[in-house]
Amino acid sequence: MTKNTLIKIVSLIIMVISFIAFISGAGAFPINTENDQVLPWSVWFTISVLVNMVLWYPVMKLVSFSLGVIWFYAFVAALVPNTSTATGDVTSLDWSDPDAVAEIGLTIFNTKGQCSACHTLDTSAPKGRCPDLTDIGLNAASRVPGMGAKEYLIESLYDPGKYLVPGYGKIMPEVWKNPIALTKVEIEAVVAFLQSLGGDIDPEPFTEPIDRAEIGTTAAALPPLLSGDPEAGKKVFISAACISCHEISGLENPNAGEASDDFEVVTAPDLSEIAAFNELRYIEESILLPHAQIVSGYGKVTVTANGITYQGTLVSQDNEQIVVKVKADDGTETEHTILLSELDEEPIEELDNLKGRGYLTLTVTPLDADAPISGEIVEETTESVTLKVGDSTQTVSKDAVKQRFRGIMDADGEEVIGELISGDMDSEEIVIMVDGTEETFDPFFDFTPDSTMFILGSGKKLYVTSPMPDNFPFLLKVVDQADLLAYLSTLTGSTTTEETQSAEASEDTGDTNEEVAE
Amino acid sequence: MRNNSLITKKRVFLILGIMLLGYVLLTVAPAFAQDTTDAEYRPFPLIGSRNAAWIAAQLHLLFGSFILGVPMFAVIIEFIGWKTKEERYDRMAKEFIKLCMGAFSTTALLGGVLVFVLLWCYPKVMSKLSGIFGPTMIFYVILFFGETFTLYLYSYGWDKMQGRFKGWHLFLGVLLNVWGTAIMFVSNTWLTYQTSPGTQLRKLTEKTKESWIESSIAQNPELTRSEIMADVTDHTVIPLHNETTGEFLGTVWEAVNNFTWMPVNIHRLIGNIAFGGSIVAAYAAFRFLVAKSKEDKAHYDWMGYNGNFIALCGLIPLPFAGYWLGREIYMFNNTMGINMMGALFSWLFILQAVMIGVLFIGANYYLWSGMGRIDGGEVYARYRPYMIAIIVICVGIWMTPRTLSKISSASELSAMGGGNHPHIGFFGLMTAKNTAVNIIILTTFLSFLFYRRSGKSPTVSWKGFGNIIISIIFFLGVVSIVVIGIVGFTVDTDIRVNVLTPWQVVIALTVMFAVTVLDIFMYRKATTAGTIRWGQISERSQYVLILLAITFTSLMGLMGYARSGLREGWHIFGVMKDTSPDAFTPSLSSAVNTVSVIMVIFFALVGFIFWLGLWGEKKKDNSVQLEDEVSAESDD
Numbered sequence A: 001m002t003k004n005t006l007i008k009i010v011s012l013i014i015m016v017i018s019f020i021a022f023i024s025g026a027g028a029f030p031i032n033t034e035n036d037q038v039l040p041w042s043v044w045f046t047i048s049v050l051v052n053m054v055l056w057y058p059v060m061k062l063v064s065f066s067l068g069v070i071w072f073y074a075f076v077a078a079l080v081p082n083t084s085t086a087t088g089d090v091t092s093l094d095w096s097d098p099d100a101v102a103e104i105g106l107t108i109f110n111t112k113g114q115c116s117a118c119h120t121l122d123t124s125a126p127k128g129r130c131p132d133l134t135d136i137g138l139n140a141a142s143r144v145p146g147m148g149a150k151e152y153l154i155e156s157l158y159d160p161g162k163y164l165v166p167g168y169g170k171i172m173p174e175v176w177k178n179p180i181a182l183t184k185v186e187i188e189a190v191v192a193f194l195q196s197l198g199g200d201i202d203p204e205p206f207t208e209p210i211d212r213a214e215i216g217t218t219a220a221a222l223p224p225l226l227s228g229d230p231e232a233g234k235k236v237f238i239s240a241a242c243i244s245c246h247e248i249s250g251l252e253n254p255n256a257g258e259a260s261d262d263f264e265v266v267t268a269p270d271l272s273e274i275a276a277f278n279e280l281r282y283i284e285e286s287i288l289l290p291h292a293q294i295v296s297g298y299g300k301v302t303v304t305a306n307g308i309t310y311q312g313t314l315v316s317q318d319n320e321q322i323v324v325k326v327k328a329d330d331g332t333e334t335e336h337t338i339l340l341s342e343l344d345e346e347p348i349e350e351l352d353n354l355k356g357r358g359y360l361t362l363t364v365t366p367l368d369a370d371a372p373i374s375g376e377i378v379e380e381t382t383e384s385v386t387l388k389v390g391d392s393t394q395t396v397s398k399d400a401v402k403q404r405f406r407g408i409m410d411a412d413g414e415e416v417i418g419e420l421i422s423g424d425m426d427s428e429e430i431v432i433m434v435d436g437t438e439e440t441f442d443p444f445f446d447f448t449p450d451s452t453m454f455i456l457g458s459g460k461k462l463y464v465t466s467p468m469p470d471n472f473p474f475l476l477k478v479v480d481q482a483d484l485l486a487y488l489s490t491l492t493g494s495t496t497t498e499e500t501q502s503a504e505a506s507e508d509t510g511d512t513n514e515e516v517a518e
Numbered sequence B: 001m002r003n004n005s006l007i008t009k010k011r012v013f014l015i016l017g018i019m020l021l022g023y024v025l026l027t028v029a030p031a032f033a034q035d036t037t038d039a040e041y042r043p044f045p046l047i048g049s050r051n052a053a054w055i056a057a058q059l060h061l062l063f064g065s066f067i068l069g070v071p072m073f074a075v076i077i078e079f080i081g082w083k084t085k086e087e088r089y090d091r092m093a094k095e096f097i098k099l100c101m102g103a104f105s106t107t108a109l110l111g112g113v114l115v116f117v118l119l120w121c122y123p124k125v126m127s128k129l130s131g132i133f134g135p136t137m138i139f140y141v142i143l144f145f146g147e148t149f150t151l152y153l154y155s156y157g158w159d160k161m162q163g164r165f166k167g168w169h170l171f172l173g174v175l176l177n178v179w180g181t182a183i184m185f186v187s188n189t190w191l192t193y194q195t196s197p198g199t200q201l202r203k204l205t206e207k208t209k210e211s212w213i214e215s216s217i218a219q220n221p222e223l224t225r226s227e228i229m230a231d232v233t234d235h236t237v238i239p240l241h242n243e244t245t246g247e248f249l250g251t252v253w254e255a256v257n258n259f260t261w262m263p264v265n266i267h268r269l270i271g272n273i274a275f276g277g278s279i280v281a282a283y284a285a286f287r288f289l290v291a292k293s294k295e296d297k298a299h300y301d302w303m304g305y306n307g308n309f310i311a312l313c314g315l316i317p318l319p320f321a322g323y324w325l326g327r328e329i330y331m332f333n334n335t336m337g338i339n340m341m342g343a344l345f346s347w348l349f350i351l352q353a354v355m356i357g358v359l360f361i362g363a364n365y366y367l368w369s370g371m372g373r374i375d376g377g378e379v380y381a382r383y384r385p386y387m388i389a390i391i392v393i394c395v396g397i398w399m400t401p402r403t404l405s406k407i408s409s410a411s412e413l414s415a416m417g418g419g420n421h422p423h424i425g426f427f428g429l430m431t432a433k434n435t436a437v438n439i440i441i442l443t444t445f446l447s448f449l450f451y452r453r454s455g456k457s458p459t460v461s462w463k464g465f466g467n468i469i470i471s472i473i474f475f476l477g478v479v480s481i482v483v484i485g486i487v488g489f490t491v492d493t494d495i496r497v498n499v500l501t502p503w504q505v506v507i508a509l510t511v512m513f514a515v516t517v518l519d520i521f522m523y524r525k526a527t528t529a530g531t532i533r534w535g536q537i538s539e540r541s542q543y544v545l546i547l548l549a550i551t552f553t554s555l556m557g558l559m560g561y562a563r564s565g566l567r568e569g570w571h572i573f574g575v576m577k578d579t580s581p582d583a584f585t586p587s588l589s590s591a592v593n594t595v596s597v598i599m600v601i602f603f604a605l606v607g608f609i610f611w612l613g614l615w616g617e618k619k620k621d622n623s624v625q626l627e628d629e630v631s632a633e634s635d636d
Helices: A003-023 A041-055 A058-079 A098-110 A136-142 A149-158 A186-198 A213-221 A230-239 A280-286 A478-488 A496-509 A512-515 B004-035 B049-084 B087-121 B122-154 B163-195 B205-217 B225-230 B253-254 B261-290 B294-315 B318-332 B332-344 B346-371 B375-401 B411-418 B430-453 B463-488 B495-524 B539-565 B588-620 B627-633
Strands: A032-034 A036-038 A301-306 A308-317 A320-325 A333-339 A345-348 A361-364 A374-382 A385-388 A392-397 A403-408 A415-422 A431-436 A437-441 A452-457 A457-460 B198-200 B237-239 B570-572
Touching: A003 A041, A003 A058, A003 B261, A032 A361, A032 A385, A032 B588, A036 A058, A041 B253, A058 B261, A058 B346, A058 B539, A058 B588, A136 A149, A136 A186, A149 A385, A213 B570, A280 A512, A301 A333, A301 B294, A308 A333, A345 A361, A361 A385, A361 B588, A374 A392, A403 A437, A415 A437, A478 B463, B049 B163, B049 B261, B049 B294, B049 B539, B049 B588, B087 B237, B087 B261, B087 B294, B087 B588, B122 B163, B122 B253, B122 B570, B163 B253, B205 B375, B253 B627, B261 B294, B261 B318, B261 B539, B261 B588, B294 B346, B294 B539, B318 B430, B318 B495, B332 B346, B346 B375, B346 B430, B346 B539, B346 B588, B375 B430, B430 B463, B430 B495, B539 B588
Parallel strands: none
Antiparallel strands: A032 A036, A301 A308, A308 A320, A320 A333, A345 A457, A361 A374, A361 A457, A374 A385, A385 A392, A403 A415, A403 A452, A415 A431, A431 A437, B198 B237
16 A cells, blocks of 8 residues: 555545544544644544545545535534524522522523514614613613512513513513413523523512413313303393393393394393203304304394385295394384295395305306306305206306496486496496497596496395394403303203392392493 | 346336335325324434434435426426437436436435334324325325326336427426426425414414414403404414414315415425536536546536526526515514524524525636636626626625624624624625625626627627617616615615515516526627637536535525424424424534535435446446546546
8 A cells, every 4th residue: 555545545534534523513633621622623624625635536536525515514503603492401490599590591581582582682782673681680670660670570571562661562472372482480580580680689489470271271171261150141141231132031131121222122032041952152153153043033134125125034934935024113013925036136246155145046147158147046166156047057157257337427317337348447448338339438537436336246135144233242351251151051941940049139239230230 | 128128127116116115104194193192202213303304304305306306407408409409408318317217216215214204203293294284195195106107208208209209208397397396385385384384364264263263362361352353464373273272273275375385385496496407517517527538528518517507597586585485484473583584593594695605606606617618708707806806795795694792702892882893784684685695696697698698799780789788777777776775774674575675686687587688689690709618617617516516405404404493392383392302493503513414415325326327327338438437537
């Protein structure tokens, strides 16, 4: 073996060993003391790569060069600041050494807590996304009158939106929640660290202003609203005026006979035994989504037949006809039987969710047809609608129907209606085929404001809604909803007597009346 | 012939066997994971679970990129050969598809290893994911079969489908890429869901919305439903899960169509083009450096140029796709975005800037070297110092850290008056960096323009006027980008991110498009002053091609760490907590060390596949000059 070959082989071996040593973080060689690292592996590696590049043949040169490039990026990565989110296993804190606890808090501050992403610890730094925390341990005591420094810091971590520093937005997440999800011990360490910034560390343990266990079980146990109080729910039933329309055996309506400006008093289902025959989920849905399911005979409906509009309660319905009970101003009620075929066609501006919006039939003109087609809606998807036309079915693409235009002329009040050829209300002109002739209009000047309409079709509509106010679930606080559901869930009929006694007892103490008076 | 046929059959059986194994693994994965959910984690011997999954996933992904990127390259080259009727293009495309066959089976094998590792080490995570994505996994298998058989037809039908069937053969090539891209899109759903398992309000179902309201009020009973919904906008992110139990409440499509899915798809698609081109260029460089004959050097010089050209075409739009991805991460979770660009991963992006700086400087250097072998190319040499200066300054700006507080001593901080350098500190802001990137891209485009023009003289009467117009377009483009960059310092982040930066991108793209169109018309009937002396390029330039390929690959590994590391202590961000001992994001250095090991394994395997290709050629034809020389070199 020649000397040259020996150098080549040794250099190759050094390159491989030093690469592995560098990557695995081995100490320097040959001297490796903390402050005296002579010839670290990066130097060994660089020298060996250069030697290989000079001495070896092309393939080995390439290998050395390639390894050198890979190493170079690892070398640069080792030079820049390195942060890991590993905080160690912080399950307990040794308060005999508060500074060590604050040190742990600093680690969490920079890593898992992600605080340093927005907060600075340097008053000379440019304004960050969140307030600078230099001397926060001192300043925290003066932020909110009457609130101590530690109390303020705890509040800021658990409920950061409560007290905002002027000039900063509500962007800080609650660190105990996902995805940061600091444990109580970790928050204690962070509080200690923040106190150490200009203040004294108070090792006194604190109680979390939240209940982690309760939150876990509440959401895990469905339905979540069942955590309410039935007695409180009964008061909600009265105060929220449910009792104005719904009867519950043994529960007296203090406002009986009084009219309300906010809602119409109608006859609604008796709820005395609602929990005996219904799932809790159904009751919950009836509170949160009153229109989701409507008890037969109680639905509210507005229909137009032969030009006459009927607004009232839908008493019954079959394939041929409906019966609508209409209440006159004088209080008398009249039942009207209306054939479905007599319902007037209403213009349709959008073809989405036709069935959900109560349409029974549809009349449209497909782009490739001259005459409109009309039929009962059999099936509907987001893209198409299938109609029963005579004895057969026909599917129409929602994107491929002719658009019609309707508007009232500003000058003479005459209605213009016809197939839309081009233009819209934002264009300079609009072309409409009226009685076989194309006519051009100026959308801005020719039509009365708000009289214009772009129509894709028409259809007979029967839309049944609940008489309950649309915004009913939005009127109540969530705790009230929970209480109401808890109360309704007790109404199985078998407890009627107890309920009556309970209600009477409440009245004796004046609780209910006070609530109603409120 | 008989031996070749036997080898082909063996290879087919081998690949089919691996496919079958993969299919079985994928189809039994949910059941297997279901049976083992008692164990949340199992340790992987020696290197640990995370490293095992990391290495297997990264290698699978790199080989996956290889077999997606190289066929893209091959089809483009085959098409050029078909149109120009130059047979050398066709030969080159075929050569790479042959290499793909070996890489294909390796990819499938690594995919199988990855599934095994994940099922063994993370059964609960796999159970959760397969429960949500079951239908997509079946779809994945179907696509995999489609890709495999198309690859067979494309590869083995190459010679038989010449002539009048060439169009159909190209169609097969395109189809192969469609299958491959679809496979990538499907598998991207799983990993992007883990990072951003949320959707925007406008895409929500009623059920999901109700559940979200329930979760919100469970945590804060004082709120009414109207109060909860009051702050909801079209961009409000609502998780697809019960926030406490982690129960998935959305549809498969909602899980698929998460925030980062499409940006990652597009980013990887473009990245694969660049990666495929760079690997081809690196292969050509290797063959160039070991070649002895002039013919071989000329051939591989030409091949390297084409590979690098395709890589550049992918590299130029890549930052734009990356910007979109970053923006979507901010949209999904602002803290995650801040963590990425301004906190935990901020120094990663400095390293990324170093790598991309190397890529652009290397790519420009290669073009300038290439101009040296073109007669008449020297007229553009006078511009080089200025272009070098522009690129180096811009790379410097891109590499400027936002704050120096973590690398400065107390006295240095005191002297600077804080963590920001008093003179160059403002270069650390995104508006400066975005401006720099766009100018680097335009400068690289100008290098390519000079390369394209080298040795040619336009014959159109308006050439002088055309050059003035092109100069004006460049000038106005650069000035506009710089002005927008300066304005960016004075406006809110929202306007900068959503208005100004996209405008910079649009201006850069418009300049490139307009100049390309003009240049094509100007040089349509240009006279050629001198020929390209293929094979006479410097050896240094070939090392640059190797450098580019390794840098591309390292960058993929680095960004994989960033994308995955953003989840921090979560398997599925905000939904499924990582409670294993590895439940943290490792430091940048530690991650890059792991990536380095993966790079070594990857390039060793790629080298092995290349060697197999050479070996096969040698066995087929011992008279091939180049292989003799390589062999002789090896015996030295």
